[in-house]
Amino acid sequence: MRGAVIHAPGDIRFETVDDAKIIKPTDAVIRTAVTCVCGSDLWPYRGAEPTEHAHPMGHEYVGFVEEVGSAVTSVKQGQFVVGSFATSDNTCANCRNGFQSNCLNREFMSTCQAEYVRIPNAQGTLVATEDVPGEDLWPGLLAVSDVMGTGWWAADAAEVRPGSTAVVVGDGAVGLCGVIAAKDMGAERIIAMSRHASRQKLAREFGATDIVTERGEEGVARIKELTGGIGADSVLECVGTAQAMSQALHSARPGGNVGFVGVPHEVAVDGQELFFSHVGLRGGPAPVRRYLPDLIDRVLQGRIDPGKVFDLTLPLEQVAEGYKAMDERRAIKALLKP
Numbered sequence: 211m212r213g214a215v216i217h218a219p220g221d222i223r224f225e226t227v228d229d230a231k232i233i234k235p236t237d238a239v240i241r242t243a244v245t246c247v248c249g250s251d252l253w254p255y256r257g258a259e260p261t262e263h264a265h266p267m268g269h270e271y272v273g274f275v276e277e278v279g280s281a282v283t284s285v286k287q288g289q290f291v292v293g294s295f296a297t298s299d300n301t302c303a304n305c306r307n308g309f310q311s312n313c314l315n316r317e318f319m320s321t322c323q324a325e326y327v328r329i330p331n332a333q334g335t336l337v338a339t340e341d342v343p344g345e346d347l348w349p350g351l352l353a354v355s356d357v358m359g360t361g362w363w364a365a366d367a368a369e370v371r372p373g374s375t376a377v378v379v380g381d382g383a384v385g386l387c388g389v390i391a392a393k394d395m396g397a398e399r400i401i402a403m404s405r406h407a408s409r410q411k412l413a414r415e416f417g418a419t420d421i422v423t424e425r426g427e428e429g430v431a432r433i434k435e436l437t438g439g440i441g442a443d444s445v446l447e448c449v450g451t452a453q454a455m456s457q458a459l460h461s462a463r464p465g466g467n468v469g470f471v472g473v474p475h476e477v478a479v480d481g482q483e484l485f486f487s488h489v490g491l492r493g494g495p496a497p498v499r500r501y502l503p504d505l506i507d508r509v510l511q512g513r514i515d516p517g518k519v520f521d522l523t524l525p526l527e528q529v530a531e532g533y534k535a536m537d538e539r540r541a542i543k544a545l546l547k548p
């Protein structure tokens with residue numbers, strides 16, 4: 211089979227890789243329906259994370275069950291399935307507490323930009339749809355496997371409530387999905403921080419009521435202006451840089467909450483400042499599995515349409531162009547079709 215392999219920063223190749231196969235009885239193998247490139251894939255692509263040896267890429271997937279191990283009874287061959295980028299048994303204490311992305315048997319997915327994918331912990335990880343959904347719904351369901359689940363977690367962690375005001379820092383696919391989540395959770399005012407016309411447009415389509423283009427102190431001042439001088443109830447930090455985190459912490463009101471889901475790169479939080487701010491802070495890798503059944507339903511019912519974040523569709527074999535287009539910000543998110 212063939213799949214994407216990173217050899218060095220900027221060097222993604224679509225080439226022959228080891229066949230996906232059952233290794234443990236708890237595994238399944240799926241045939242990829244659609245997959246995509248994640249914003250976090252750009253960290254190694256840009257050299258911000260080291261690539262010491264060539265390795266496969268990709269952690270977002272929906273597909274058809276091809277084969278299951280002897281311990282897997284929850285899904286069967288031919289079913290259409292959605293799973294999280296973090297696999298989970300869905301039975302351990304952390305899973306039962308709703309933190310499946312911290313499962314005691316967790317394995318992160320890392321080989322999904324390929325024709326077939328091995329899914330560890332398949333029993334707890336995969337959720338099958340009742341019927342095979344129409345192809346037009348695949349992008350939305352693919353978004354649920356990571357960016358939509360992560361945007362939902364950001365809004366959940368930031369405790370978005372009906373009638374509240376939410377600020378979304380970051381206009382990538384996760385930030386845009388954060389807007390969808392805040393809207394669906396009933397936020398009355400959603401302020402998206404974005405400088406890019408196409409992303410502002412999509413943010414508005416998803417439910418943003420205000421756009422702030424300023425950053426840093428000016429951005430904070432603008433948020434305060436829009437929130438009666440005190441800051442927002444909820445802030446979703448969807449970037450992972452020091453600047454974005456600082457922006458988020460300073461944009462929340464005393465008693466407000468920040469949900470941070472951007473993988474932190476050189477982010478340090480000042481304990482004394484956090485102490486005196488009265489701002490609540492929670493984040494981490496999204497427990498997507500907790501939300502999967504609900505988010506799959508919302509997509510199938512047409513209540514949310516996170517598939518709109520894919521503004522570039524390519525054949526899987528052109529995966530390298532997907533990385534390039536996202537790196538150059540020509541695309542928000544690239545969908546890949548085998």
Ligand SMILES: [Zn+2]
Nearest residue numbers: 300302305313
């Ligand atoms: Zn678990």
